[in-house]
Amino acid sequence: MEKFEVTILGCGCALPTTQHAPSSQIVNVREKLFMVDCGEGTQLQLRRYHVNFQHIYAVFISHLHGDHYYGLIGMLSTFSMLDRTSPLHIYAHRDLPRLLKPQLDYFGGSLGYDVVFHNIDTTRSEIIYDDRSLTVSTIPLDHHIACCGFLFHEKPTLPHIRRDMIDFYHIPNFAINTIKQGADWVMPEGNVIPNARLTRPANPPRTYAYCSDTAYMPQLAEHLHNVDLLYHEATYLEDRIEKAVLYKHSTARQAALVAREARVRRLLIGHFSQRYDTDDVFLDEAKTVFPDTILAKEGLRIVI
Numbered sequence: 001m002e003k004f005e006v007t008i009l010g011c012g013c014a015l016p017t018t019q020h021a022p023s024s025q026i027v028n029v030r031e032k033l034f035m036v037d038c039g040e041g042t043q044l045q046l047r048r049y050h051v052n053f054q055h056i057y058a059v060f061i062s063h064l065h066g067d068h069y070y071g072l073i074g075m076l077s078t079f080s081m082l083d084r085t086s087p088l089h090i091y092a093h094r095d096l097p098r099l100l101k102p103q104l105d106y107f108g109g110s111l112g113y114d115v116v117f118h119n120i121d122t123t124r125s126e127i128i129y130d131d132r133s134l135t136v137s138t139i140p141l142d143h144h145i146a147c148c149g150f151l152f153h154e155k156p157t158l159p160h161i162r163r164d165m166i167d168f169y170h171i172p173n174f175a176i177n178t179i180k181q182g183a184d185w186v187m188p189e190g191n192v193i194p195n196a197r198l199t200r201p202a203n204p205p206r207t208y209a210y211c212s213d214t215a216y217m218p219q220l221a222e223h224l225h226n227v228d229l230l231y232h233e234a235t236y237l238e239d240r241i242e243k244a245v246l247y248k249h250s251t252a253r254q255a256a257l258v259a260r261e262a263r264v265r266r267l268l269i270g271h272f273s274q275r276y277d278t279d280d281v282f283l284d285e286a287k288t289v290f291p292d293t294i295l296a297k298e299g300l301r302i303v304i
Contacts, residue, residue: 270296
């Protein structure tokens with residue numbers, strides 16, 4: 001199975017703590033790395049967890065609160081010092097270039113590589129990235145400023161070749177690619193070996209959803225139906241639900257309700273408020289609604 005995994009670089013809330021770094025993750029799809037959010041200190045977390053800087057192809061920024069993008073300018077500078085030459089694509093709200101370009105221009109545009117900004121509309125769901133193996137779509141969220149999540153959807157792969165059948169029928173290697181594409185095999189004497197006998201079904205496409213800062217949105221389930229892994233913020237517990245409503249965040253229980261309604265396979269919660277002494281209380285609350293819940297923590301790597 002091709003690689004599809006998520007590495008947590010930071011899962012803290014807005015205020016800095018010694019327990020958690022600000023929000024940032026790496027999504028690795030077949031050794032192509034995508035960063036989701038880039039809070040302060042992200043490049044140190046990349047070093048700490050042995051993520052190859054040079055393999056980061058694109059950065060997706062959910063919204064322009066500092067704990068989700070203040071690490072960008074330092075990381076861009078580090079890429080330059082590492083002699084990066086390939087373009088870095090950044091997908092974010094249209095205001096991000098206006099915030100970053102004065103800092104980039106101060107250095108005379110001498111990074112040595114192109115920074116390509118892609119404006120995204122946070123108010124609707126649409127595909128913003130597409131390659132041979134993956135699409136990334138936006139998920140509208142409800143926060144104090146324009147904010148969206150991201151849905152990573154693996155494209156279907158080709159079926160698996162049954163090596164025992166290939167050997168049994170003495171099928172030459174040059175024919176394997178056409179068989180993967182669905183062709184039957186015709187024996188020299190004219191007998192047709194059906195494709196279903198020569199292949200096994202491909203693995204089902206995998207999905208990962210990242211839902212950053214948001215008020216409780218039951219309608220999110222429409223975008224998240226049956227995803228393999230859902231990251232959903234869980235800033236508060238139900239004991240501070242008034243603050244969750246005021247600041248447009250979610251409780252751990254509310255994150256679990258979304259996961260249950262969407263019938264996701266696993267729920268990953270993060271963005272924990274510093275008001276609580278331990279993260280275990282978030283897990284306990286979420287599991288009362290959705291048992292297959294795990295806590296985000298720095299350095300956690302989850303294979304999808």
